[in-house]
Amino acid sequence: MKKAIKLASAIGIGSISTLIFFPSIALAQVNISVSTPPNLKIVDPGKLIGGIIGLILVVSALAAFIFLIWGGFGWITSGGDKAGVEAAQHRIQAALLGLFIVFAAWAIMLVAGQFLGFNLQNLSIPTPF
Numbered sequence: 001m002k003k004a005i006k007l008a009s010a011i012g013i014g015s016i017s018t019l020i021f022f023p024s025i026a027l028a029q030v031n032i033s034v035s036t037p038p039n040l041k042i043v044d045p046g047k048l049i050g051g052i053i054g055l056i057l058v059v060s061a062l063a064a065f066i067f068l069i070w071g072g073f074g075w076i077t078s079g080g081d082k083a084g085v086e087a088a089q090h091r092i093q094a095a096l097l098g099l100f101i102v103f104a105a106w107a108i109m110l111v112a113g114q115f116l117g118f119n120l121q122n123l124s125i126p127t128p129f
Helices: 002-010 013-021 023-028 045-076 082-116
Strands: none
Touching: 045 082
């Protein structure tokens, strides 16, 4: 029985029972303060959406560039194997198509922003009042 009590107190069952039976005592001892990091001040959801769109474009361009390098490396190391060369060519073609799509999406967003009058980096969401 003593071993069970020592084990229970070691894993914190005593604090759980205190929380269950005496919540005011257990919660009065907890003082958790989480402050906002100084570099993270998002007061406008439009800026958050614009930042997320920019992040998605950068990540997708990096992924396409990595696939382009992977395809080139596969072509170099194929050693003349026809299947390896074809796989590398398809990977390079897919990476170039992906880069084209990413930059086309970026250009379309810039052109649409000019015509509709919004800036993607400083996107503002209208409020009802």
